[in-house]
Amino acid sequence: MKTVSIITVNFNQPKVTIDFLKSVKANTSAEEVEVILVDNGSMENHKEAYLKAYPDLIYIWSEKNLGFAGGNNLGIKVAKGEYLLLLNNDTEISENIIDVLTSEFVKNPSIGILSPLILYFEDQDVVQYAGFTEMNYMTARNKAIGYMQKDIGQFDLESRETGFCHGAAMMCKRTDLENVGLMADQFFLYYEELDWCEKFKQAGKKIWFTGRSRVYHKESMSVGKESNIKTYFMTRNRMLFIRRNTSLLNTLIFSVFYILVACPKQILIYLQKGRTDLIKWVFKGVLWNFKHSKDSNELGFKI
Numbered sequence: 001m002k003t004v005s006i007i008t009v010n011f012n013q014p015k016v017t018i019d020f021l022k023s024v025k026a027n028t029s030a031e032e033v034e035v036i037l038v039d040n041g042s043m044e045n046h047k048e049a050y051l052k053a054y055p056d057l058i059y060i061w062s063e064k065n066l067g068f069a070g071g072n073n074l075g076i077k078v079a080k081g082e083y084l085l086l087l088n089n090d091t092e093i094s095e096n097i098i099d100v101l102t103s104e105f106v107k108n109p110s111i112g113i114l115s116p117l118i119l120y121f122e123d124q125d126v127v128q129y130a131g132f133t134e135m136n137y138m139t140a141r142n143k144a145i146g147y148m149q150k151d152i153g154q155f156d157l158e159s160r161e162t163g164f165c166h167g168a169a170m171m172c173k174r175t176d177l178e179n180v181g182l183m184a185d186q187f188f189l190y191y192e193e194l195d196w197c198e199k200f201k202q203a204g205k206k207i208w209f210t211g212r213s214r215v216y217h218k219e220s221m222s223v224g225k226e227s228n229i230k231t232y233f234m235t236r237n238r239m240l241f242i243r244r245n246t247s248l249l250n251t252l253i254f255s256v257f258y259i260l261v262a263c264p265k266q267i268l269i270y271l272q273k274g275r276t277d278l279i280k281w282v283f284k285g286v287l288w289n290f291k292h293s294k295d296s297n298e299l300g301f302k303i
Contacts (some may be wrong), residue, residue, distance in 0.1 A: 002034040004098055005081030005174075008078065008089045009038045009071035014046040016218065018092050021053040023092035030056055032098060036075040037089075041065030050275035068167065069190030076182060079174060088168040090123060090218040101171045104159060112180070112205020113172045113197060115165040117146075117155050121216040129207035129216055130155045131162035133195075137246045138253055139262070140238045145209075155211030162209040167193035169215040170201070179203045184244070188228070191237035198245045231278045235285025259286060265269070 006024060010017040017037065024035055035126055048058050060074055072086055084100055087093065097116065105111050118129035130146030142163055146155060151209045170193065172180075180199045183192045197207050242254045263282055270278045 001031065002081045002177050003077035003102065004028075004033045004083045004085050004171075005036060005073055006033055006085045006087060007036045007038070007075035007079060008087050009040045009068065009075070010089050011040045011065060011071075012040060012042045012044075013089060014042075014044070014049060017046075018049060018053045020087070020089045020091060021050060021057065021169075024087075025054050027093050027095040028098055029159075033085075034058060034121045036060065036079060038062060038071045038075045039303075040067075040071040040074075045248075067185065067192075068190075069183035069187050069192040073182040073185065074173075076159070076177070077134075082174060083171055084174055084177075085171045085214075086169070087215070088217065090121075091168055092216045092218075093169075094214045097213045097215070100210060104208060104210050104212075105171075105173060108206075108208070110206045111208045112164050112200035112203065113160075113170055114208040114210065115170045116209075116213040116215050117151075117211045118166055118168055118215050118217050119151060121218045124216055125151045127151050127155070128219065129166040129168075129190055130158070130211060131160070132164040132166075135245075137242065139257060140242050140254060147172060158209065158211040160209055163207065164194050164197045165207055168217045176203070176205060180205075182184040187233075187237050187240065189233045189237075191234075191241045195241055195244060226273075226278065228276060228278060228281045231281040232285050235282050235290055236288045237285075239286065239289045257301070 008020060021035070035054055035056065038060045039045065039060050041064050045061065046111070051057055057080065060078065062071065066074060066132045076084060084103065085101065101114055101116065104114055115129065117127070120128055127146040127149045129144055132145060135142045144157060145162070180203050183196045184258060187195060200207060230262045239258060243251050263286060267279050267282055270276065
């Protein structure tokens, strides 16, 4: 049995995915890892190009785009490794990642899910993620530790509990999923890894960060900085996350804040930027939660 199953999801990004596979091949041992690529409703099938980049690749074709959560869940279901390492296809890894991450679990069995230091690919001395603060459940806000700091080695020796992992790179043990379960498909995009972390916490496991290994992230290549897709799912899923992970009273307090303060503020920002095309997606995101008050699995997104 392989020690680690690396799982990644592609959606219409063949070049980025090939670069990812080349990075994995250069920085891991084929005897130690299996690599699973879920082609998630892409318009074209580039299987042969992917196999050329990584000949031992386990390739899964999905006719339908299942989103980040659904695509990764498809890969998790076939994974055989003791550890599962979920990596965005728009990342490239460092050579020590497997040894560092697995050793963290060995040293501390209470770890449920773990993320490494994440840096920006195009500016590799700038930090994107060195952990997250705890969530304020009244506002559904927290902060990324180290965000936009210059990397001068300040996180190199850190290994600590953190609020949440980062969806671009996170490892867990396959056996823990018997209690935790898969990611919630209904998120489709955004907040699914935060929701998953909550499930690990509820199972008595710790959320962990280590700065001893690095991942380089080509941020926002999939969706873009501002788009109808991003606006819709960020709005919708912030509310869905609170509904799924807090009490009814907390949900009511958050909803008042969200509808009367946070959403109007976001709409004002779009008006100032001249992005009036995004405003309707704020309303659609909030409305979805009222239409699906029982946490339906329906995605409810149409352009």
